[in-house]
Amino acid sequence: MLDNLTARLAQIAKRIRGEARLTEANISDALREVRVALLEADVALPVAKHFIESVRAKALGEEVVGSLTPGQALVGVVHRELAALMGEANVGLDLAVQPPAVILVAGLQGSGKTTTCGKLAKLLLGEKKKVLLVSCDVYRPAAIEQLKVVAAQAGADFFPSAVGEKPVDISRRALEHARTHYHDVLIADSAGRLAIDEEMMREIADLHGVLMPIETLFIVDAMQGQDAVNVAKAFNERLPLTGVILTKLDGDARGGAALSVRHVTGKPIKFAGVSEKLGGIEPFHPERMASRILGMGDILSLVEEAHAKVDLEEAKRIAEKVKKGKGFDLEDFKQQIAQMNKMGGVASMLDKLPARLAGQIDPAKLQDDRQFRRIVGIINSMTPQERRKPELIKASRKRRIAAGAGVPVQEVNRLLNQFEQMQKMMKMMKGGNLQRMMRGMKGMLPGMR
């Protein structure tokens, strides 16, 4: 209920409907709600205050265009400003330097440095780089062992180090090794440290001096609270950070820390960690993060995930069919459901929908994606001809199909109705744009009220 800022603002907007401009008076309540939303999302208080003031300044006098309510217009301003503050667009790694390009990661204990090192290695290996990993964490028990295992999983080279050694010496030798063995990239993991631990902060500054990394990445836990602003400030003062990686974004934290860190360091957030698996790293998208902090969901990520995981050949074949006007048949519908399952099933898609949409879906109905299996069962009970030409299916065929799939006839009717709607949508869509197709499919999810 709290995470639905849009709904709360809509409530306020009802009271101020019919005003043509945003004024001090009609936005103050709404801005208070925005402030609460930001604090609930763990945006640091000074950052939230600063942000509210800048929105107030920008919003005043803004014209309420067309059919928008002042509340909606304000959400527009808030979202725009938040996205702008998060950074203009996604910024990737900069490794344009004479090899080895060195990446140094730093952060608090438990922020996810070692796992992130493995993910970065895997990412870079995918770009045909030769990668060497080294651990300078001689403090936490088995930290070096952990990186060694992670390196092996990623398929990257590992430079061994030992607990008795000095981190600076380790890094010097690793750098030398990377040079003589023609590695493109050296990724150096460091021990977790508190920003107020003077000795440890000096150590990481020394490490930086030896390695001269082209990328110095600060790792931040997306669940971090108000303190993020202090920690990021302290690290930024001691290390010339080049970017930030936000981890554990697959949790349900709204990730206001991202805004705090961005605000005090001014450095781009380059990646987001989204699972424990080594492939779980995504380019960071400022605009989507803005939506998440405001509780507006992450539809765009969903679309992109669809792009990545859906079998492109299959999608193309379907798109081709639609283009030729040959029609989208039930067989294709079945394929689409199979692809949806590949994306982690409906439950994982649900996470990414805005609260407003997700609220309309009854999670109980989604259990085990049983509904989908039913649909597949019904389609499997049809003859190939029926699948190609569903209009053939009349009462007696329906009875036969229902009996074959073990469902009531109404379910067969419902499927056919859904399919018909889908076909209509396909016709509207010219050229088979997958993104639009996915958006349309959302409405077709079973369980949607």
Added chain:
Amino acid sequence: MHFFMLAVESWATRLKAGLARTREVLGTPLAHLFARQRIDEALFEELEAALLQADCGVEASGSLIAALRERVRSERIEDGGSLKRALKQALLELLAPLERPLDVSRAKPCVIMVAGVNGSGKTTSIGKLAHWLQAQGSSVLLAAGDTFRAAATEQLVAWGERNRVAVIAQPSGDPGAVVFDALGAARARGVDVVVADTAGRLPTQLHLMEEIRKVKRVAAKALEGAPHEILLVLDASTGQNALAQVKAFDDALGLTGLVLTKLDGTAKGGAICAIAKQRPVPLVFIGVGEGIDDLRPFVARDFVEALVG
């Protein structure tokens, strides 16, 4: 008894020292507020800001300030010193119900299962907890139930070596099997306490929440009444998600206590205020430093003292 009193005192000093470092870095938000002579609206606003910045959350901060206003009115508080006492009192009333000592004598072996999100400090806390239990005179066995993360077993084994405590681990990937094994070993060896580590998991990973439920069931099957304690390890620097974590793990497992770690940094762990209000699971231990003896039983009065000064 004397040893315990000493320990409490040194903990209070240490916690205070830790937060004092914080004050040096940040400048103290609270102390200078109370030095002010007049109690006015601006002061309340600044106090609320201080609570918000300690991660107390919008709701808990709001209700603490409301309680404080009420006290100021009814008790005719006029100076900063009395206001400070009143705030401490309000915080104490909120947090004192969370105080609960860990009692491992009610079963033998007493089984403690430790859960938490990734990176909250589960394994490190178990290392310290083993040390604390030994200092209390209990024999301890550790179960390496984190079979997922790379080198998690090695990390726990290292803590076992430091404490001279046996660690039960398995090459297989099933945490339930490890716990089952460990309970058998504990009974055979007549050990007092078994502490079982589990892999870090986010509450959104439903299959992993189901897995940890299974670990609990397996423990109950291996030994009646087990696990006797289910502790959730929380990182003090976590913001409002801490409450969500407590709710999710409590719903899945039925928590008996919390461990709040990393209080030696600049984070103040104020999320515990929100937890106390909305899901009052007892806070059993707090982690106040990186040393092996830096895990201490939670004492609300000391905590408030360290927080407000």
